[in-house]
Amino acid sequence: MSIIHSAPRLLKPISSHLVWDIEPNGNDIFLTFDDGPHPQITPWVLKELEKHKAKATFFLVGENAAKYPEVVKMIVDAGHHIGNHTYNHVQGWSTSAYKYYRNTLKCEEEFTTPLFRPPHGRITRSQHIRLSKRFKIIMWSVLSGDYDRLLTPNRIINGVVENTVPGSVIVFHDSVKAEKNLKAALPEVLNQLSNKGFISKVIPYEIQNSLKVRGEGS
Numbered sequence: 001m002s003i004i005h006s007a008p009r010l011l012k013p014i015s016s017h018l019v020w021d022i023e024p025n026g027n028d029i030f031l032t033f034d035d036g037p038h039p040q041i042t043p044w045v046l047k048e049l050e051k052h053k054a055k056a057t058f059f060l061v062g063e064n065a066a067k068y069p070e071v072v073k074m075i076v077d078a079g080h081h082i083g084n085h086t087y088n089h090v091q092g093w094s095t096s097a098y099k100y101y102r103n104t105l106k107c108e109e110e111f112t113t114p115l116f117r118p119p120h121g122r123i124t125r126s127q128h129i130r131l132s133k134r135f136k137i138i139m140w141s142v143l144s145g146d147y148d149r150l151l152t153p154n155r156i157i158n159g160v161v162e163n164t165v166p167g168s169v170i171v172f173h174d175s176v177k178a179e180k181n182l183k184a185a186l187p188e189v190l191n192q193l194s195n196k197g198f199i200s201k202v203i204p205y206e207i208q209n210s211l212k213v214r215g216e217g218s
């Protein structure tokens with residue numbers, strides 16, 4: 001399995017309008033965590049990040065945010081950013097653009113943010129057109145694969161560390177499915193990336209000038 005997730009074929013026509021990596025300032029990288037908040041796993045992630053003074057962006061599922069608003073507050077109070085990941089972790093390719101948009105807006109009843117990441121990275125052209133008027137759509141350049149139970153923690157650590165460059169957007173998951181690999185891999189990933197001089201920052205909310213969008217020039 002390639003640890004670098006290339007754009008799915010159906011995304012190609014719109015991929016130049018999605019954010020895959022970010023113009024770095026020095027050695028900045030951008031850790032992201034999808035599918036939370038979770039009442040135990042997310043606070044554990046926050047503690048690990050704090051040890052390295054690392055900041056991250058959490059793409060939250062609306063129904064989880066509704067269940068655990070105190071965890072959302074913990075994330076924000078610790079100086080991290082949050083993004084919309086739909087209300088029910090909706091699969092874009094099997095959902096109409098209207099339903100997808102409604103589900104994403106339902107998430108806004110829990111919190112608002114200008115950042116959005118499509119679950120599974122799957123979004124159709126018409127969904128993208130609707131959402132891009134309201135959100136900056138953030139993909140990734142390094143996929144940890146933490147949710148994949150066939151991958152060992154060592155493979156995840158090496159894959160992330162070897163593929164990270166300044167500006168990388170790296171995906172982990174604060175979810176039950178990924179918990180075992182996440183807890184085994186994240187502390188070592190943070191150690192090794194710190195040792196290489198990388199500093200994880202939040203994906204900025206003021207996105208117009210700070211994001212490099214592939215295909216739109218340098």
Ligand SMILES: [Zn+2]
Pocket residue numbers: 034035085089118119120
């Ligand atoms: Zn997800």
